Amino acid sequence: MIERIERFFSIDSPLRRAPEVGGRPYEHRPQQQTMALAVARQLQAGQSLCVEAPTGVGKTFAYLVPAILHALGGAGPVVVSTHTISLQEQLLKKDVPVLSALLGVEFTAALAKGRSNYVCLRRLQAMAEVEAARFGAPALAAQLESLWRWVGSTPTGCLGDLGFEPLRQVWEAVCCERGNCLNAQCPHFRQCFLMRARGQLQRAHLILANHALFFSDLAMKRQGGTGDGGVLPAYGAVVLDEAHLVEDCAAEHLGLQAGSFALRRCLRRLYQADLDRGLLAEGPWAEARQAVTRAAEACDLFFRRVAEWLEPQAQGPLRYTVPGHLPNYLDGPLLKVVQAASGVAQSLAGDPDSEAASRELSALGEDLESQRLNLRRFLDMETPEHVYWFERHGREQREVLFKAVPVHVGTLLRESLFQEGLPVILTSATLAIRGRMDYYLGRVGAEGVESLVLDSPFDFQSQVTLYIARGLPDPNDLEAFLPAAADRLRHYLRLTRGSAFVLFTSHAMMRRLAAELADFCAEEKFPLLVQGESLPRSQMLEAFRRDIGSVLFGTASFWTGVDVPGEALRNVIMVRLPFSVPDHPLVAARQEAIERRGGRSFTEYALPEAILRFRQGFGRLIRSRTDSGVVVVLDRRLSASNYGKAFIQSVPECRVVLE
Template identity: 40%
Template structure:
């Protein structure tokens, strides 16, 4: 009965002059609409308004930027109009998120609800193809075990064979062990070696099966990075007449506050010493004497690749010596001029690629030929990227080198566009494309038109809306500020910070996130507070001490009085409803470190335009990050708790007013 009645309300026949999609969303989300038939439904005018705005943007092929605060229920507010529109217009909805948690929530929790409302449809979760095991490549690798793999790798390969037999539809993230990087590169899905022709229906190839289902899906869920990869890769794009990836598709980008940085990374150059060493080692590894050149028995090719491995080592050490890293722990060095060092790798890489092509042509098996052609293509791409980096051919890009941690040499060379807004405007906001950008934190201060975010991503032509939270923050949240604290460089700062953290932890009986902007400060405070927590029987979970992030969160939720010390990744995308998280302590305002080359270049770019980079970039970015951190506390109507911000600049600096205007309206207590 539900499905029949819903069709009459949500479905409009093509060409019909019935109610618009926005009007039908208003009705569906009303107090007596279809959603209200669920006992779990809670009428929220904010959610209803967002669904109307999304419906209007999709139906009119327009762009919408909408901030929907925590509690609005934005997932259903975009999924129901998106699924309805996709089914009626036979267009594909692409839903992009930043975090795995949200992707899992959409697929396993929200989309089943949407199907009860709009009727059944085909939804797929798409992971990057590197996550998929290719059985065709696996069998081929197994047949060449003696030539390709060391003894330990051969044992791992046997494990993979057994795992694949028991888990024919599994992916890397579902494995109960982690295969070595070199072995995985030989058996995962790759564009040239895992194709519809080599892996036809019935071959058991999970990626090709997902690809076929993807083409038939009504709704696709994927992450932002994969979306931009598909957008940029001509081999992966499935249709030349696509709006984005598919014909007549449309896009909803959730967690859109991350888009500027993800796009900058996607549109840049990335050449790592480790990756180059890795690709050459697939052809021949001098230590193990294994690889494809060993398999085909080409001694000249083996000699060439061995020499090139040595040349690569010399090239990267020379490049590293020319980078003036700040001390032994400095990670990044900005390269302001072309010609960091001579491109001594161009010819060796070309010669090795030619040997790989020649070996591929002479290969006895189709699988071996495709593997060699794939490596040749990758080496050629690395050679081209390396040349572009050294010559600094891309105008408006920032170039830098990055040094890996640990004892192993691993220099990486990067570039990124300083301003991504022109490129994003071209992709999303020109030519009448339907797209929605949404997040709980897009606005700065009291700017309801979201001007800062729209300028950063080229969305100035898009419609903008800001939808407030339905939560009662005056009842649910208490904010504490401090008027006086020593400067972080002051010797007294550590004692003062420890005293304040202990005070607020006692206030909430643990049950707290303590968020830091500096990892060194985090570890120093963790050492100071170990005894304090032990005395009270509170478990202290410290980021960077061996426990993965997802496990830290699981342990935190399980132990109701535990305390978690976290830095950057815990400020955003973490959801802990209930009493386990009753206190968020923020040690410093989260201003971005201005010495990272990307941040520094953005600041310079604004100054060159005659703008104040601190007020135009540093402050807005810190406000958005602070809003993310504060937003960890209240996740449902039942949550209650405190926020303590231990940075007096909120009260003593003129820009503090902009920070305060961006925080929820709640009681404030100022401590001396």
Template identity: 30%
Template sequence: MTQAVARAVARRETLVVEAGTGVGKTFAYLVPALLSGSRALISTATKNLQDQLFFRDLPRLCEALHVPVRTALLKGRGSYLCTHRLKQARQGAELPDRRAVLALARVERWAQETRSGDFAELEGLDERSPIIPIVSSTRDNCLGSECPDYRDCYVVKARREAMEADIVVVNHHLFFADLALRESGVAELLPSVELAVFDEAHQLAEVGVQFLGTMLGTAQMLDFARDVLGQGLAQARGLQDWQGLHGRLELAARELRLACAGPLSGNGREVRGLLKLAWKERAERPGFAEALGEVADAARLARETLATVIENSPDFQRLHERAEQLEKLAQGFADKAEEGAVRWIDLSPQQARLVESPLDIRQAMQEQLAGPPKAWVFTSATLGDDEHLSWFTEPAGLDDATVLKVGSPFDYAGHARLYIPRRFPKPSEADHPAEVAALAARCARELGGRTFVLTTTLRNLQSIGEALRQAFEEQGDGIRVLQQGTATKRVLLAQFMADPRTVLVGSASFWEGIDVPGDALQCVLIDKLPFPPPNDPLVEARVQRLEAAGRNAFADYFIAEAAIALKQGGGRLIRSERDRGLLVVCDPRMAGMNYGRRLRDALPPMTRLAEEGEALDWLQELAAAHEQQQ
């Protein structure tokens, strides 16, 4: 892999590499990048991985190779403290609760000593904390060079350092946000680099689709309403009815969310997690057009009101621009979608978002590839289940890229077992979740915990979690069940690692990016084959496009997507060359249907077991070995 990256750098070519767990792909692209002396942009999936690259991997390699390079870390503006907004928060922010007041006090103390302004320095501050939006800026509310604190701005400082560095570490969200908005500094940076590397590239397409589209969210409106009230009372009290305007904007946001929820809000059904709703289902219902019209009217009133005080301060100038943008978005969503785009509504317990998006990132990436010549490297442990890695290369517009598949060095045949129960309820049958829980309980008892159960839906997450808890209580096993949603991902993982007599039940976010090496995790159960939901608006649009081109959507899309997700989920099991474990896929279709072989072949070459007794015997063997080591 290192040699392939070095060739791509030397020839300014595009390379796509699927590198199995344990290859060491980070070093495989960093070493040639550092030795070539090329200016490089490295993008990864999350802020945590960014920090790992920047603070751990890069310094170690620079020291080992004796390469004096300047490195920089660049995140989105929401990751940095805004000193101007911190001052405003001190003066008049309406904080939601006492915890937020304490969090603000912590931020104020830290602000006295920080050099980077990166919230990641503040240990124990959850990135979902309500204080962060209050003391950071967004593209909407940033005053730019008009800001009184512009000279000391941490975002400007981070961008300046990035422009001067040899290697800059960013994330996919920032990369695509910049392609769409040209405002984070990446657009200036990209033409000047000779190498662009995308790690965890399997997430690139979905992140890109989010950012290349258009979005109107009720949270965006509520933030705007809060800022209008705060600035109005602080800088123009008595000149306008700021309270009344705030109430009108808030009401418009609430009414829009209710219209998006539709029947869900009427029948008392609680929204859990994130629901993706078809545009037609809501947009054609009574009340939706009116709610959208009220958003446009409230934004127009805000624009007209702010125009009367626009000369008072740069804050009002920016708020006026935001009002214009909200009005324009509401009017845009009242019209028809653009050709080749798909619309849907994201609904969560707190907010609704109207989204219009391209179906893939093909056009955006091809525009970048057509720019100044440079080497492009895309890598991940899961990029496809065929020789061309077409699951990734096709929607990313990388048809002419050089493709390399590097298998894992781990001994899967010796260390891992795969069990697919044949005599088992189908996922469509009512007793399937209960049987998954019962099998998971039997497996976990053999190991004394140390088990993950990965579910494909939040509904299964709830029912399997509850059934497992009940099974362990009835038998007095003393095995604890941790369930996604009861605490943050980081806290749940820490609890799992600290107590071996534990089963963790998780859905989407636990299928990837989780690293539990050693004996702490030796059994992973997957409830059913992870096919994309057919009623998802984005899935529907992609299927229609494939069928219009005369292609088989089930083979070319559904199976390919399931294969990638299976590789991700199954990849949680073996994380180091000494790990041993059992993967159970509780879906008889993988054993019996003709497409099952393609899905089995997508997994690493684990030794397959035919009967549950063999699977439990293997777990007994692992448990005995674990006991000996204690």
């Protein structure tokens, strides 16, 4: 495998024919060859590897080629996980076809998605039979009719291929659900889209997943304790691309959560007293209907009181610190509903005509029981080494989410992933601090894993100028800082005639400066795009790429994962150094844990995290050898503080101007 990879990424690579099969023109890059060989050696040895591969290295092919050859060698399929479904689909539709044409071997690749992405033909037929009576609105019934026509032509049965966005209650009534499947006993088993997709996963050499699915699968297998269960079949190796997002994504999916919306949704599907509608509406189930009605009333009262309690608090997440501080009025009523739903499901199970309804009731009972237990665990803070908090969401912030996540997810990843004996490849453009991976590896539980930091193929000395603004007030003194920052923004936006990302760490600061600069941008004819004002993120990026000279104001999601090559982006302005908000419950808990063991939370957590985010922001500018432009930092701490050098030393050497 090693010799084959060395040839494939050589100067005479088959990739020179990539444009003939829909790929990009090939350019030999020693860094790409180095990475591919390192990945191959670690896979062969059954060892893990962490690779920082800067933009332009070609890391996707550098891990795909050895992963494919490793799987073909009989080691089992390789899971490749990215952060987003869109990147998943890019791998499947663009990169895999190129390699299939040029690698000289036959292999199969399949896209892994959660079961709720697929329509269930049995449930769809059942909904079509009850028609509009189940939904109570003509628009909902019309969508159901559209779905019925769609399943006659779709090859996948997947939500992403539907062509329109169905209303939530419609899709929830017809999608595949865990615990609500007849498997081989289903009359639609041979036509089942989910089973067809699962079969493709079983036969694939390369399984393309996203981090949410991968870590949800890992959590399910942890709960089972045997490695069984979950969505993904047994695999022989894992590649985690966009690995800088692994810690937070794993923490979210290896923790627990319950919420007002999920609980009410389950209860409504069982029975709605005001509409006399739901799975329990027909039949001799008066006690069950009464139990659901009482539980729904208890939920309304409980969540109304929680919302009133949260109302005077800050808009951000609110930490929960005292077990039992909120009395759990819901446990008893919810348990009665779970028992009632289970009893009705069992009574229907022996009747072939009622088997589908029995499964629906069983699945809802399981979902409700999971929510009940998670709510109890949250309110009593039953899980040690976790941090607990509330979040409000939904229309007018009326819904409440209860979340508990591990303070240090590295411990769980070490046990469940890195000590399982299979090779794990971690890669991203920004993982190292001053050329070392120690901090990142410690955060994700991968201490001792071999690391490789590649250099960039770009010439930053000639392509980038870093402007460090001096003399501005401290950014923590907002009333003094914002007017001065606005003046500097005008100066630097004129410098490049727009074509700028202006990156913020605070929505409030972004909105204030956007309002201050709106007239200026209009006068200068810089189209101004502000995150959260009108367009969704994807449409903002389309408009920015299309309208040369635009100025985009964005927060966290624009610091990373955004690719705008060419003249559309020639200026990246960081208004503040990207330190995490210290009062977010997870950030606070991680810092407290460090202080408790005698460490220094600023140098061991806050500073390294800010440096990594700074590197990600810096990396938005140069996406190709022909790009050029400026990076501007308006935070005086970059030049005035003792730790400012750590930021500068963590980005590629370039021309620096102090102003």
